[in-house]
């Protein structure tokens with residue numbers, strides 16, 4: 130049933146990595162050079178750790194024909210190690226009909242052995258799920274120590290003070306902390322950069338846009354309705370998900386309440402200092418949707434309060450460094466506002482801007498706070514693999530991969 134799950138979704142059409150030709154050139158490669166052939170020589174070789182999982186598979190699919198990156202290394206648990214990728218995912222390939230040809234016959238390595246990746250890739254995306262966070266933290270550090278930068282989706286390093294937790298539109302300036310991180314560890318080429326939790330990406334850009342426009346946000350109440358793919362594969366048992374809502378996701382509310390403070394923080398003395406606010410109260414639920422996290426958000430502003438018209442103008446005109454740099458995965462419009470009374474909806478809206486937009490609807494006054502709205506983003510694209518790829522594109526554009 131999950132095979133080809135993205136087909137036939139009405140307005141939520143699949144937009145996979147099909148439009149890279151319109152993106153900027155690779156350094157040293159003339160604009161207009163056809164994909165394949167010479168352009169391959171200019172690509173950075175990347176590895177995917179956790180390549181067999183839900184997020185790992187997204188990476189494999191989204192990196193097919195990427196203009197800057199080429200998957201040359203895949204790793205997962207010892208259970209999958211030693212098999213060809215196509216065999217390791219034979220009965221659990223979830224992203225459309227075909228596994229990308231360039232990856233099908235790569236041998237899956239044991240992700241626990243960082244040294245195996247040396248010489249086979251220049252940096253790795255980490256989409257690992259291990260029983261203990263500490264193990265992921267140590268493993269990501271092992272890759273960095275081997276001179277292999279790690280662009281991670283895992284939560285293990287999100288609270289490491291000298292590791293940037295990036296949403297490129299918001300806190301690109303946190304890249305400054307990487308030089309200190311390398312110095313602290315004595316790493317020459319390797320470093321770690323991470324993504325925040327997928328549910329936050331549903332509403333952090335609209336929040337940031339308002340703060341940047343001069344409107345303090347004092348308090349915020351969020352209820353998330355999170356897709357089943359957020360729990361990985363096979364994830365939550367179908368008996369718990371069909372005809373049901375699960376009103377608890379382990380650790381998620383704490384992440385939602387704390388991570389925004391680091392994202393909105395500033396780099397000081399070689400580490401990231403958290404922002405003082407907003408105060409967040411969240412309830413995180415799992416709902417029977419395959420892809421696309423929704424959040425119902427109420428905000429209280431400080432003394433200065435924007436009008437509804439101003440808010441919409443701030444959101445629809447919001448762009449940032451990824452758009453200025455024309456990064457291949459950057460959405461042209463990071464925030465999309467809809468006016469229909471029954472939008473956003475996961476099936477209809479999750480693919481907006483290649484799955485990279487935050488889609489907002491139902492902006493209205495709140496009887497308790499100042500405003501409320503409903504926001505949606507694609508959890509395995511913006512919230513996971515494509516968001517990770519955007520982080521890597523920012524790192525490349527800012528020269529962090531120049532000496533690999």
Ligand code: NAP
Nearest residue numbers: 179181182183184205206209256258283327359361362513
């Ligand atoms: P998943 O579907 O369970 O995949 C987990 C991956 O980790 C698989 O490749 C698995 O390999 C590998 N793995 C498991 N145990 C291992 C071990 N002992 N040693 C080495 N590798 C091991 O999980 P997921 O949903 O893709 O999530 C991956 C990471 O991304 C997690 O840290 C998660 O928190 C984060 N994340 C997920 C989402 C989302 O929407 N799903 C969003 C944001 C962040 P095998 O196949 O060989 O078991």
